[in-house]
Amino acid sequence: MLFNRPKGYTESELLDEIAGGNESAFNLLYEKYAGKVYTMGIKYLKSPFLAQDAVQEIFVKVWNNRAQLPQLNSFPAWLTTISRNQLINELQKQIPMETLETFHPDETDVAGPSAGNDVDFRELEQLIRKGIESLPPRQQQIYKLSREEGLSHKQISEQLSISYDVVREHMSKALKNLRIFLESNYRYMLLIWLFSRNN
Secondary structure: OOOHOOOOOOOOHHHHHOOOOOHHHHHHHHHHHHHHHHHHHHHHHHHHHHHHHHHHHHHHHHHHHOOOOOOOHHHHHHHHHHHHHHHHHHHHOOOOHHHHHHHHHOOOOOOOOOOOHHHHHHHHHHHHHHHHHOOOOHHHHHHHHHOOOOOOOHHHHHHHOOOOOHHHHHHHHHHHHHHHHHHHHHHHHHHHHHHHHHO
């Protein structure tokens, strides 16, 4: 067994072991890459709570797809791709816009998006943050508690000592105002992205 020589195994051997259902090998892989995925999560989600939750979801996907691991040309590139997909999905949950789906990387493209598209996504992310900052203070506070800290409406009402219905009303208005802000500014970002994809 390769685990009698933990410092001597290759990544290929590790992936073979995981494909065969070896949980100890999977734990080693997790220890090796979880920190990098968490760093990506912080960059995209700006929340330690959400980033850690995303790490768990991503490695559940790795385990569920373990049979294909030995056939990968590059595990780090594949992990980066599924991590980007998961993190963008998590970010989309914070944004009331179906059009953000346009920014999903192609899951079959193990090389990931180009550097140019990374820049465009960062610009979009900054726009989203500006939209959140444009909300009235109470809406912004409740939105962040809900989307960034993962609190339920009930937990927010208890923390802020306001009724559940008031929390729900503020959240509804926050989403509406954020949608209006993004719809007013998003078209420009979409044109930039489309241009970068075609050049």
